[in-house]
Amino acid sequence: MNFKYFExxxxxxWLLGVLTAVFVSFGGLAEITPLFVAANKIEAADVKxxxxxxxxxxxxxxxxxxxxxxxxxxRNLGFETQRYGAVSLAQESFYxxxxxWGSKRTGPDLARVGGKYSNAWHLEHLRDPRAVVPESNMxxxxxxxxxxxxxxxxxSRMRAMRLLGAPxxxxxxxxxxxxxxxxxxxxxMIAYLQGLGIDNRPQNAGEHDKGHKL
Amino acid sequence: xQTQETYNDDIVRLFLYASxxxxxIGMLMGVIVAAELYWPNLNADIPALTFxxxxxxxxxxxxxxxxxxxxMGTSFxxxxxxxxxRLAYGGLAKFVFWGWQLCCVLxxxxxxxxxxxxxxxxxxEWFIDILIAVVWISYAIVFFxxxxxxxxxxxxxxxxxxxxxxxxxxxxHIINNLAVPISWTRSIPLYSGVVDAMAQWxxxxxxxxxxxxxxFLGMMYxxxxxxxxxxxWSYRFSIVNFWALISxxxxxxxxxxxxxxxxxWVQSVGMAFSIILVMPSWGSAANGLMTFSGAWQRVKEDPxxxxxxxxxxxxxxxxxxxxxxADKTVNSLSHYxxxxxxxxxxxxxxxxxxxxxxxxxxxxxxxLGRTEMHSKKAMFWHFWLHLIGTLLYVIxxxxxxxxxxxxxxxxxxxxxxxYSFLDSLVTIKPLYVVRALGGTLVLTGMAIMxxxxxxxxxDARQGKVAPIPVPVDDHGHxxxxxxNAY
Numbered sequence: 224m225n226f227k228y229f230e231x232x233x234x235x236x237w238l239l240g241v242l243t244a245v246f247v248s249f250g251g252l253a254e255i256t257p258l259f260v261a262a263n264k265i266e267a268a269d270v271k272x273x274x275x276x277x278x279x280x281x282x283x284x285x286x287x288x289x290x291x292x293x294x295x296x297x298r299n300l301g302f303e304t305q306r307y308g309a310v311s312l313a314q315e316s317f318y319x320x321x322x323x324w325g326s327k328r329t330g331p332d333l334a335r336v337g338g339k340y341s342n343a344w345h346l347e348h349l350r351d352p353r354a355v356v357p358e359s360n361m362x363x364x365x366x367x368x369x370x371x372x373x374x375x376x377x378x379s380r381m382r383a384m385r386l387l388g389a390p391x392x393x394x395x396x397x398x399x400x401x402x403x404x405x406x407x408x409x410x411x412m413i414a415y416l417q418g419l420g421i422d423n424r425p426q427n428a429g430e431h432d433k434g435h436k437l
Numbered sequence: 438x439q440t441q442e443t444y445n446d447d448i449v450r451l452f453l454y455a456s457x458x459x460x461x462i463g464m465l466m467g468v469i470v471a472a473e474l475y476w477p478n479l480n481a482d483i484p485a486l487t488f489x490x491x492x493x494x495x496x497x498x499x500x501x502x503x504x505x506x507x508x509m510g511t512s513f514x515x516x517x518x519x520x521x522x523r524l525a526y527g528g529l530a531k532f533v534f535w536g537w538q539l540c541c542v543l544x545x546x547x548x549x550x551x552x553x554x555x556x557x558x559x560x561x562e563w564f565i566d567i568l569i570a571v572v573w574i575s576y577a578i579v580f581f582x583x584x585x586x587x588x589x590x591x592x593x594x595x596x597x598x599x600x601x602x603x604x605x606x607x608x609x610h611i612i613n614n615l616a617v618p619i620s621w622t623r624s625i626p627l628y629s630g631v632v633d634a635m636a637q638w639x640x641x642x643x644x645x646x647x648x649x650x651x652x653f654l655g656m657m658y659x660x661x662x663x664x665x666x667x668x669x670w671s672y673r674f675s676i677v678n679f680w681a682l683i684s685x686x687x688x689x690x691x692x693x694x695x696x697x698x699x700x701x702w703v704q705s706v707g708m709a710f711s712i713i714l715v716m717p718s719w720g721s722a723a724n725g726l727m728t729f730s731g732a733w734q735r736v737k738e739d740p741x742x743x744x745x746x747x748x749x750x751x752x753x754x755x756x757x758x759x760x761x762x763a764d765k766t767v768n769s770l771s772h773y774x775x776x777x778x779x780x781x782x783x784x785x786x787x788x789x790x791x792x793x794x795x796x797x798x799x800x801x802x803x804x805l806g807r808t809e810m811h812s813k814k815a816m817f818w819h820f821w822l823h824l825i826g827t828l829l830y831v832i833x834x835x836x837x838x839x840x841x842x843x844x845x846x847x848x849x850x851x852x853x854x855x856y857s858f859l860d861s862l863v864t865i866k867p868l869y870v871v872r873a874l875g876g877t878l879v880l881t882g883m884a885i886m887x888x889x890x891x892x893x894x895x896d897a898r899q900g901k902v903a904p905i906p907v908p909v910d911d912h913g914h915x916x917x918x919x920x921n922a923y
Contacts (some may be wrong), residue, residue, distance in 0.1 A: 229676070231589045236584045240600060243683060247605045247647075250687025250710070251612070251639050254703055258632050261700075286551035288489025298696035300769055305854055313698040315629040322555045324634055326693065327475060328773040331858040344594040353477070358863050362487040379619040386617060387627070404800045 269425040272318045273415075275399040276406060277422065278380060279372045280415025283408045284323065287364070294325035295334040295419070308335035314425045318389055330361055335420030345413045349406040367409040374400035443904035444517045445524040445802040448896055451534050452510025453801060456793070457887050459541065463498030464880040465914030470495055471873040475866060485549035493548045493560040499785065500558065500636070500648060502541040507793045510536065510650040512580055512599040514800055515659045520587025527872060531577045536572035540565060547729050552622050556633075559613050559640050561759025563624040566614040577603045583738035588909065594675045601683050605647035606894060613640035623717055631698055635691065651683065654721055660796040661725050666735065666744045670727035674720060681717035683753050685710050692763035696748035704765070711763030715893050718735065725749040738815035743794030747824060751787025751921065755780060761776065770846070775865065779831050786827040786879060794823070801893055805913035806902030819882040819889075824876030833871035 232238050273281055284290075297303050297311045304310055313336050340348075344355065349367060352359040362366045378399050385391045403411075473479045473488045480486035481726060517524050524530055544561040547553075553560040561569070580603055584592055613636055616624035628636045662669045691699060691707025726749050729736060736742040758780050762771050771777060798816060802809050808818060842863040848854055896902055 236581055236592065239509050239592060239597065240581060240604060243597075243601045244604050244608070244678060246684040247601065247608065247643075247687050249684060250689075251608075254688065254691060255632070255635050255639060256704070258635050258700070259628075275755055279745065284467060285555040286553060287484075287487070288492065288555060290551065290557070291489050291492050294773055296697050298772070300696055300767070300846075300856065302848065303696075305848075306845070306858070310492075311698050313631045316634075316698075318629060320625040320629045320633065321554060321637065322630050322633040323555070324694075324697065326557060326773070327775075328858075329561065329862075332773075356859065358866075360474055360862065360866065360869075362473070362477050362480050362489075363482060364487075376623065379623075380625060381626050382620045383617045387625075387629070390778070424856055 236413045275402045280411035290323045290325040292329035294332045296324040306333045315423045337419040337421040370408040372403045372404045442907040449514045459502035466495035468876045474857040475869040490549045516583040519593035525582030533576045595655045595659035602652035638693040639690040646686035656796045665732045678717040678720035695768040715760040722753035741795045741798035744791045748791030754783040770842040774838035775834040776844045779834030783831045805897040815889045822882035826875045829875030833868040837865035837868040
């Protein structure tokens with residue numbers, strides 16, 4: 224007898240389609256909607272959005288596909304915090320569009336890499352990773368030195384981020400090109416990496432263990 | 438009837454050819470990026486060839502170019518055959534083919550140059566995403582339009598799965614890719630941080646669910662009974678599994694974010710649903726395998742059926758593995774390691790590629806005007822190369838993943854970590870060579886298939902294949918077993 228109702232689904236294309244759409248919608252509605260609501264409650268004052276140079280570095284990081292080998296998410300596990308530093312907090316990636324948590328570590332986590340190495344080390348390492356770490360399997364990024372930064376694109380990015388809630392002032396956006404003057408994408412990348420775990424750390428998070436060198 | 442209605446196989450043939458070409462390209466990309474992890478200078482200082490730039494071309498090339506082309510082609514084939522009707526809207530179907538190929542070409546020629554959103558498995562930028570959405574909606578219109586005008590009263594279960602694949606992908610693609618354009622080629626995503634993580638993995642996991650699982654189950658539910666030459670083991674069981682699968686899968690994405698900044702309750706819900714998920718998964722695997730029961734003798738002589746049987750074994754194995762890996766304790770070890778890569782490839786090389794290859798071998802002669810493939814021997818070679826390559830790949834990556842995971846958590850008597858990150862990389866690096874070798878075997882097998890398909894399609898390429906008439910006499914009297922009835 225129940226089969227009778229079932230036949231109705233099996234014989235009506237529109238009913239099958241509608242029911243399928245309903246059934247696949249529950250999971251996302253239940254899991255994403257509450258997060259979306261909660262995220263709007265995170266106090267923006269806790270974390271500052273990227274300055275123009277670090278934002279340019281973030282953009283280069285994103286466009287180079289770094290997330291495919293490096294995570295930026297220290298999990299709440301003892302051996303993780305011991306190696307990389309304090310657990311990653313939700314606020315730290317609040318201004319990351321898209322987030323760069325990653326899913327695979329062919330190289331180490333970078334969530335707290337800021338300040339662990341000198342600028343000179345990063346420069347040498349990005350130019351030729353094997354000059355610093357002979358066993359490394361990371362490709363060379365020496366070409367970043369030849370790439371200039373499109374200041375207008377960074378301004379557009381800042382404006383779009385402001386549209387979505389980032390507290391950039393008109394003055395900050397207007398002065399972005401002067402902050403990027405003469406800088407290469409290599410400079411931007413290093414500034415971005417050196418800020419990770421420091422400049423995106425919520426102000427009320429307190430002192431954190433920085434973990435070991437990698 | 439004044440004029441005899443025929444099946445539209447022209448469009449299916451186009452998809453068949455395209456999927457073979459994309460398989461070669463996607464697998465070649467895979468072999469290159471695999472080799473780069475051992476020989477990092479392989480990109481010859483060309484930015485577009487670095488691992489980070491090329492890996493999206495591998496995943497896009499396989500999942501969306503090869504996989505979806507094969508799914509679109511087979512769905513058009515199956516919707517016509519199980520409905521005893523010609524494909525709806527022939528012109529729009531042509532647009533779906535060429536539009537989809539354009540999407541794939543655009544994506545794969547822009548991503549290596551840094552035009553990427555870097556949302557995993559959804560890398561193409563906004564201008565491509567819009568085109569994808571337009572093509573996808575057209576695809577839905579053609580598919581559901583064909584179902585709507587079918588002559589068989591019941592919709593066969595394979596079409597249910599294809600339908601769910603089409604609807605869910607449309608939803609996921611649009612919701613995950615919402616973005617604010619900042620130039621003609623760049624955009625920033627609407628979501629950030631934790632919300633973006635959940636949206637991305639809701640999408641990422643359901644790409645697995647609805648493309649790599651539901652879509653290919655559609656293929657399986659049609660071609661397995663066809664190749665076993667007997668009805669599906671249990672039709673009712675397949676329907677129960679359908680509703681369970683599509684409703685449970687959508688909750689499971691959070692298992693990609695265990696122990697992260699994602700709220701705990703979402704992690705727990707994700708874990709619970711991931712474990713439940715093993716039931717509908719094994720239900721489908723069992724249903725497929727049982728359909729062969731009593732027909733094993735035939736399987737021995739038929740490489741297409743061998744691909745199907747092996748694909749179902751891998752499907753059962755990797756869905757069980759997935760549920761185990763979604764357990765938080767196991768996940769603390771497996772996450773971020775090559776174990777995940779092993780799991781993905783036992784699913785993609787083992788299940789997805791094998792069911793597709795088996796189905797294409799089964800379908801190709803029927804639309805190319807032949808009784809069988811040009812060379813059966815080549816099919817056997819393909820089967821063994823593919824199977825050995827897959828096993829090499831998966832075993833190497835299991836070993837690498839578990840080794841690295843254990844080294845990362847190993848502490849000495851005083852509680853300090855014993856190994857640096859580099860130690861783990863040095864230990865597992867030789868396994869990256871084994872993986873590249875496995876991939877090369879798989880690619881070689883695919884090259885053999887391409888050659889075999891080229892030979893088999895000789896008549897069709899010269900337009901010498903007569904269209905197949907639609908059997909219209911029995912309209913209205915079809916049953917749920919239609920797919921097996923002719």
